[in-house]
Amino acid sequence: SESGCLSIVVLGASGDLAKKKTFPALFHLFQQGFLQSGEVHIFGYARSDISDDGLRERIRGYLKGASDEVISEFLQLSMKIQKATNQEARVDYFIWHCLHQSTPSNDGWTRVIVEKPFGKDLDSAEELSAQLGELFNEQQLYRIDHYLGKELVQNLLVLRFANRLFLPLWNRDNIANVQIVFREDFGTEGRGGYFDQYGIIRDIIQNHLLQVFCLVAMEKPVSLKPEHIRDEKVKVLQSVTPINHDEVVLGQYDGYKDDSTVPDDSNTPTFASLVLRVHNERWEGVPFILKAGKALNNRKAEIRVQFKDAPGDIFKCKKQGRNEFVIRLQPSEAMYMKLTVKKPGLEMATEQSELDLSYGLRYQDVKIPEAYERLILDTIRGDQQHFVRRDELRAAWEIFTPLLHDIDAGKLKALPYKPGTRGPSEADELSKRMGYVQTHGYVWIPPT
Numbered sequence: 001s002e003s004g005c006l007s008i009v010v011l012g013a014s015g016d017l018a019k020k021k022t023f024p025a026l027f028h029l030f031q032q033g034f035l036q037s038g039e040v041h042i043f044g045y046a047r048s049d050i051s052d053d054g055l056r057e058r059i060r061g062y063l064k065g066a067s068d069e070v071i072s073e074f075l076q077l078s079m080k081i082q083k084a085t086n087q088e089a090r091v092d093y094f095i096w097h098c099l100h101q102s103t104p105s106n107d108g109w110t111r112v113i114v115e116k117p118f119g120k121d122l123d124s125a126e127e128l129s130a131q132l133g134e135l136f137n138e139q140q141l142y143r144i145d146h147y148l149g150k151e152l153v154q155n156l157l158v159l160r161f162a163n164r165l166f167l168p169l170w171n172r173d174n175i176a177n178v179q180i181v182f183r184e185d186f187g188t189e190g191r192g193g194y195f196d197q198y199g200i201i202r203d204i205i206q207n208h209l210l211q212v213f214c215l216v217a218m219e220k221p222v223s224l225k226p227e228h229i230r231d232e233k234v235k236v237l238q239s240v241t242p243i244n245h246d247e248v249v250l251g252q253y254d255g256y257k258d259d260s261t262v263p264d265d266s267n268t269p270t271f272a273s274l275v276l277r278v279h280n281e282r283w284e285g286v287p288f289i290l291k292a293g294k295a296l297n298n299r300k301a302e303i304r305v306q307f308k309d310a311p312g313d314i315f316k317c318k319k320q321g322r323n324e325f326v327i328r329l330q331p332s333e334a335m336y337m338k339l340t341v342k343k344p345g346l347e348m349a350t351e352q353s354e355l356d357l358s359y360g361l362r363y364q365d366v367k368i369p370e371a372y373e374r375l376i377l378d379t380i381r382g383d384q385q386h387f388v389r390r391d392e393l394r395a396a397w398e399i400f401t402p403l404l405h406d407i408d409a410g411k412l413k414a415l416p417y418k419p420g421t422r423g424p425s426e427a428d429e430l431s432k433r434m435g436y437v438q439t440h441g442y443v444w445i446p447p448t
């Protein structure tokens with residue numbers, strides 16, 4: 001508002017997301033001077049019975065990397081807790097109510113960050129959009145997908161469109177396949193009840209991986225204006241053809257159903273690998289493999305763009321010599337390009353090596369911001385570039401709804417896999433079937 005006062009209302013203030021992400025993000029913004037005492041008020045709404053001080057103490061446990069003094073200063077930003085009753089748990093009422101309490105004056109602005117789940121399928125998402133649409137216009141709605149706040153996800157546009165090197169290569173003539181992979185080395189841990197209603201496709205693939213897919217596959221936007229970028233995302237989503245069930249592998253880790261909140265006969269996938277195909281001039285025939293799993297052997301999110309074999313091979317290094325461009329979103333942000341090089345030494349032998357841009361080495365002094373921190377700041381600044389537009393959400397649900405309904409109806413079965421493994425071996429076979437060739441770094445391949 002004109003008085004320069006900003007009220008931030010956190011719904012579900014005693015919940016998991018608020019503790020782990022929202023409050024730490026607000027705290028980092030405070031530390032960097034974006035939220036000033038006296039100008040900012042933070043209100044928390046929660047269903048748990050908790051006092052203002054109780055909430056402050058709970059949040060304190062999640063704030064790290066600062067002195068007790070700074071943390072206390074942050075916690076004094078007039079943190080108020082409003083107890084919500086069960087009837088108020090409906091999101092529309094909640095927002096409405098908060099809005100009335102928090103809009104400082106008519107000169108001010110109100111923006112609402114909405115977190116997933118945005119429905120469970122096309123119809124429920126549309127219903128939610130319609131409800132929100134009655135209360136707010138699209139410019140006020142910030143549908144958050146925190147993957148869009150990750151450093152290397154934000155780098156995708158720059159990489160693709162500011163580098164001459166990639167421009168002529170980024171298409172079906174040169175790229176054999178693309179994999180977008182999310183792996184976690186822990187299970188649903190206390191979120192079993194929520195998770196079982198959704199499954200890995202709704203939890204990770206339909207949103208996080210699909211957003212990454214958009215940025216990898218979309219055409220160049222007219223400009224960096226949010227609407228221009230989002231127009232291109234919608235277009236590429238609309239070019240995706242219906243998912244073929246033969247190109248889907250589902251898994252569920254052993255022990256998932258031990259959680260008392262998960263039904264014994266649950267078929268909910270905790271792992272999925274599936275192929276998207278884009279029906280356009282750039283991508284016809286190139287499989288995009290989207291893979292996500294919980295309770296796997298490691299935690300990693302990466303994009304792998306695998307190029308076709310170099311024609312007319314004279315080195316006999318065969319497919320081990322494929323170029324692959326890997327963008328590791330986490331942990332340890334990095335980009336590397338697998339290349340075939342001469343193995344240093346007297347012999348004329350080739351090996352796979354890497355052109356490596358590891359952020360930890362190159363940008364040693366830069367602290368990479370947390371996704372939520374960046375996205376909350378974007379909201380305060382009124383920049384919707386990294387948020388999901390209503391028609392984009394609709395297009396995303398259109399892709400996955402038929403498959404999800406078939407899974408919910410038990411037409412596709414989740415295969416069991418052992419926690420701590422790569423998931424069902426059928427998924428590796430699917431990648432292989434899609435033409436993905438496992439390449440090996442630093443392995444000497446003797447000439448034949």
Ligand code: BG6
Pocket residue numbers: 146184203204301
């Ligand atoms: C959330 C999912 O959106 O993303 C979680 O609901 C998942 O299941 C989390 O663990 C992963 O986020 P990140 O940033 O740790 O990769």
